[in-house]
Amino acid sequence: MNPLESGLAAVVDPVTLLCLIIGLLVGTLVGVFPGITGSMAVALAAGFTLTLEPVQGLAVLLSIYVGANYGDRIPAILVNTPGTPAAIATTFDGYPMAKQGKAGLALVISALASTVGILVSMVVFIIAAQPVAKLALNFGPPEMFALVVFGLTIMISISSKSIVKGVLAGAVGLTLGTIGRDPITGDQRFTFGINDLSGGLDFIAVIIGLFGIAELFDQLLTHREQKTKPISSLGRWWPNKKEYKEMGKPMALSTGIGIVVGIVPAAGGDIAGLIGWDRARAISKNKDKFGKGSIEGITAADGASSATLGGSLITTMALGIPGDSVMAVMIGSMIIWGLQPGPQLFTNNPDLVVSIAAIMIVATVVSLGISLVRMRGMVKLMDLPNYYIWSAILIFCVVGTYTVTNNMYTVIVMLISGVIGLVMKRTGFPAGPVVLGLLLGPLAEANLRRALLIDGPTIFFTEPISAVMLSLAALAIAVPIIAKVRGARRGKGDPGSLEDRLADRTQREAAESKSER
Secondary structure, eight states: OOHHHHHHHHHSSHHHHHHHHHHHHHHHHHHHSTTOOHHHHHHHHHHHHTTSOHHHHHHHHHHHHHHHHHHTHHHHHHSSOOSSGGGTTHHHHHHHHHHTTOHHHHHHHHHHHHHHHHHHHHHHHHHHHHHHHHHHTTOOHHHHHHHHHHHHHHHHHHHOSOHHHHHHHHHHHHHHTTSEEOTTTOOEESOTTOGGGTTOOOHHHHHHIIIIIHHHHHHHHHOOOOOSOOOOOOOOOSOOHHHHHHHHHHHHHHHHHHHHHHHSTTOOHHHHHHHHHHHHHHHOSOGGGTTSSOHHHHHHHHHHHHHHHHHHHHIIIIISSOSSHHHHHHHHHHHHTTOOOSHHHHHHOHHHHHHHHHHHHHHHHHHHHHHTSOOHHHHHHTTSOHHHHHHHHHHHHHHHHHHHHSOHHHHHHHHHHHHHHHHHHHHTOOSHHHHHHHHHHHHHHHHHHHHHHHTOTTHHHHSHHHHHHHHHHHHHHHHHHHHHHHHHHHOSOOTTOHHHHHHHHHHHHHHHHHHHO
16 A cells, blocks of 8 residues: 555544544634634643554644634634633734624625635645655755754744843753763763653643643733623624625735744744735735725735645654744644654655645634534633633543553643743743754754864854855844834834734723723
C-alpha cells in the first residue's frame, strides 16, 4: 500500500473518525466559552491522547484546533467577546451586524470565509510542504541553529508589547531547556540531585501550567459577570447573490495574507485577522462601512485568521518550528509518540503527512456542516455559570498531566508553571517564547555546539542560508522597535482605522471593569 492509500486508510478508520468527531465537539465548545483558548484546550487534551495511536491522537488535537476556529466566532458575533484571540477582528463587524438583526447572516458568512480560508491553505500545504522539507534536508548545524533563532525572535517580536520582556521570556525558556542531560555528552546538569529532572522538565506539564492553570487562576482573580446578553434574534441566514459577490475580493486577499502570516513562525490567527481586516478596508470602495457591519470586513477577518492553519502546518511539519502556540503543543505530543516534525518526517512517515492533511480537510468540512445548523443550544451554553467550567478545567488539567507519566512530580511541575504563568501574565511577560525556548532550546544548543566544534564561529556568516536567517532574526527584533518609534511620531491614524478600533475596544473594556469595581 502506497503512502497516500495508507494515510487515507488510517483516517477513515472508525476509531479515528470517532476521535475526530469528539475533537470537533470539544473544539467548538472551547471556542464558544470566552477565555478558553485553542492552545489551552489542545494542551489539556494532549495528556489524554498520548495513550492513543499517533493518527488517532492527532485526529483529536487537530480537530480541536479546527473546531475552536469555528466556535470562537459565535460569542464574537453574538456578545462582542472573542472566544479566542483569533476572533478579535471578527467583533469589528460581526457584532454590529448582529445588532442590525443579521446575526444569522454574520454567522454563515463567518463559517463560509473560515472554510474557504482553511481549505485553500491546506491546498498550499499539500503543494508546498514537501518542497520546503526537501530544501530543509540540506540544512546542517549552522542552518538549523539559525532557523531556531529566527523562529524564537519572531515569537519574541510579536507576542509582547515590550521587546525586553519578550527577550527575557525567551531566555527563561532557553534556560529551562538546559535542565536534564547534556545533548552532546549526556551528562546530567541542573538536576540538583533530583532524579525526576534527569530527563528535563516535562513539556506537557509546563505548557498545561502556562496556558491552562495560569489562565484559570487569572479568570478566578479577575472574573466579572458578562452583562452583554447574547443576541437571540438571528434573522435570515443565507447571503444573496450581491452579498456573495461582496465576499469575493476580501476573501481572495485575506486568504493570501493568512497563509503568509501562518507560515511565519509563531504568528497566529489574531495577527492575520487584524492585518486581513485592515488591508481589506484599504482596498475597499466602501471604507465607511467597515466597523459598522461590513460583509467585506467579517469576510476578511475570518478568512485571514483561518488561513493561518495551513500556513502554520507548513512551518511545523516541514521545518520542525512551531507555526503557532497550538503547533508547539502538537510538536511536544509528536515527540512523545516518537515522531520528529521536520524534513525527515516526509521521508520516514509520508503516510502520516497524508493523514494530517486529510484530518484537517475532513474536520473543516464537518465543522462547516455543524456551523450551518442553527446552534441555538450553543448560544444558551454561554449562560452556563463559569464555576462549572473552571471546575472541569482544573480536573482535566490535573488528570491530563498525571496520565502523561503517572507521577505526581509532573502535577507539581504543572502547578508551579501555572503560578509562574499567572505572574507573567499579570506583569506582561508572554508565555509563548518560554514554551518555544523550552521546546527548541536543546535543538539549538546541540546544533550550535556541533557547528562550533566542526567549523568555528565564522560558519554562521559564511553559509548563505544561516547568514540570511540570522539577519532576518535581527530585523525581527529591530523592526518592531523602529515601528513603535515612528508610530509615536505620527500620532493617531484616520478615523475607523485598525489602531482606532483596537484602542476603542481597550478603552471600553477598561471602562466596564472600572464601573463594576
